[in-house]
Amino acid sequence: MNILQALFFPPEQPGGVSSMVPYILERFQTPNWEMELFSLPKRIRGKGSEQLTFATFDWTAYGNCPIVQKYMQTYRDYVWWTKLRIQKSYDLIHAHHPIAALAMKRLFPDTPIVMTLHSSFERELILNGKIQADGPEHRFLTALYRELEYQVDEMMTVSEAFKRYLTNYVEQVDRITVLPNGFDEKRFKPIAHDNAVPQLITVSRLVPAKGMDILLEACAELKRRGHAYVLHIIGDGPIREQLEQMAQRLGIYDETIFYGYMLHPEEFMPFADIFVLPSRAEAFGSVFAEAALCWLALVGTAVGGIPEQIEDGVNGLLVPPNQPIALCDALERVMMDSSFRYELARAAWTKAKQTYSLSRIVNELKCTYVKYKPVSE
Known part of the structure; x- marks a missing residue:
């Protein structure tokens, strides 16, 4: 044909x-x-x-x-x-x-x-x-x-x-x-690593629909609670400058790295620990499957097709959209329990390999x- x-x-x-x-x-x-x-x-x-x-x-x-x-x-x-x-x-x-x-x-x-x-x-x-x-x-x-x-x-x-x-x-x-x-499994190569400071990562166009403002507010709350972390933001878009200013205003600019657009983020993701994307809407959310194939723990919002990929508490955590405290609680739970984080990541990888x-x-x-x-x- x-x-x-x-x-x-x-x-x-x-x-x-x-x-x-x-x-x-x-x-x-x-x-x-x-x-x-x-x-x-x-x-x-x-x-x-x-x-x-x-x-x-x-x-x-x-x-x-x-x-x-x-x-x-x-x-x-x-x-x-x-x-x-x-x-x-x-x-x-x-x-x-x-x-x-x-x-x-x-x-x-x-x-x-x-x-x-x-x-x-x-x-x-x-x-x-x-x-x-x-x-x-x-x-x-x-x-x-x-x-x-x-x-x-x-x-x-x-x-x-x-x-x-x-x-x-x-x-x-x-x-x-x-x-x-x-997703072509050969593109994704999980890497064994032990980060002393939890590495959070997100890959997204920087537009309001992706909820990056909620993520920054959740990370500011993590800092107020005394947690150390690094947030890696891969992607670009019309609100990047606004988000950078927000990170400065919230006092988390030193913990946040804005990379801009990256052609192959899957080559960078395996070095992180937790993938997080608090979208306000998502038909499918391909990046969650990609992050799962990189053996990352997943934290997302219960919108659109994301709950079809993430079973809450089994292969990731789900939170309501637009709720930074709930997102902070989920991130804190995964950050503080390395065994739980590993089990989530392993289950996410298994499902992604089988289903996607x-x-x-x-x-x-x-x-x-x-x-x-x-x-x-």
């Missing part, structure tokens, strides 16, 4: 799906499979001019909103770039972003399109203070789920929690398959893909 993996971000960009799909391609390189990657380069902006419509709603009702206008222009740009670059046909296209799926179906209406929904753009925009819940931008973005259901041949998502979320926006949610992200193995995910993808195999092959 000849398959196109259609991303939005180029594969060298940070993020679970963009970094995961190239490893999937490696597992499909056999005589029976031909697979290519496609994405929209960041330099392509404002090139498309095609008139666009949807089958299930009139997007122009929301057209005065800048975010809607930007989204539609990106859709036009993706169509323009696809026309320019793709000169061949495929047996199947697997899209990993709504714009990619809609553009591909527009240009290749007879090619089967499998669409994986990896995250909720509208929820992140709300949490980041960019749009209002039930505002026009929110209604536009959620209307796209019904359009995708109408246009593509098969829909998938990465967690049962996100599938439940889609119940409000699609007509046949039972037809959506859940397939979590998969790239080999298992690839086998399930193959079962999906062969349903669309041309009869002549």
Whole structure:
């Protein structure tokens, strides 16, 4: 089969799906499979001019909103770039972003399109203070789920929690398959170490939705309680300067290291002890599985797909979102009991190896893909 993996971000960009799909391609390189990657380069902006419509709603009702206008222009740009670059046909296209799926179906209406929904753009925009819940931008973005259901041949998502979320926006949610992200175990190499001072680490885009402010408040409380630690923050984003100022104001700047963006954080993570990310929303939370494969104890929030990865007290600890004291209590518990920390990390590693193995995910993808195999092959 000849398959196109259609991303939005180029594969060298940070993020679970963009970094995961190239490893999937490696597992499909056999005589029976031909697979290519496609994405929209960041330099392509404002090139498309095609008139666009949807089958299930009139997007122009929301057209005065800048975010809607930007989204539609990106859709036009993706169509323009696809026309320019793709000169061949495929047996199947697997899209990993709504714009990619809609553009591909527009240009290749007879090619089967499998669409994986990896995250909720509208929820992140709300949490980041960019749009209002039930505002026009929110209604536009959620209307796209019904359009995708109408246009593509098969829909998938990465967690049962996100599938439940889609119940409000699609007509046949039972037809959506859940397939979590998969991770190449060979990338992750746990390292035996004994840190005298607990090393906390987080890997995240620095945006309000990820709850970094809650993490800094929890760490300030840890310091007030007399605990020594180092907090490693890997990632960048629009609120980095604000977070650095907050760390100074809370008196924990000396305990906190801001690294910025790192291409391969999995090479650094095994030297830490505890992975923590207090997200306010998370469709899946790929970084938890990555941290588990690095043999770290996990502390996260009970939102979205995170509880599907973490069973509280068994392979990690869960706390409510937006509660720094609860987060501090969880971190303190893991920091103070090395045996408990080890057992959590061991259980997390075992579950990640069994459940999120790239080999298992690839086998399930193959079962999906062969349903669309041309009869002549």
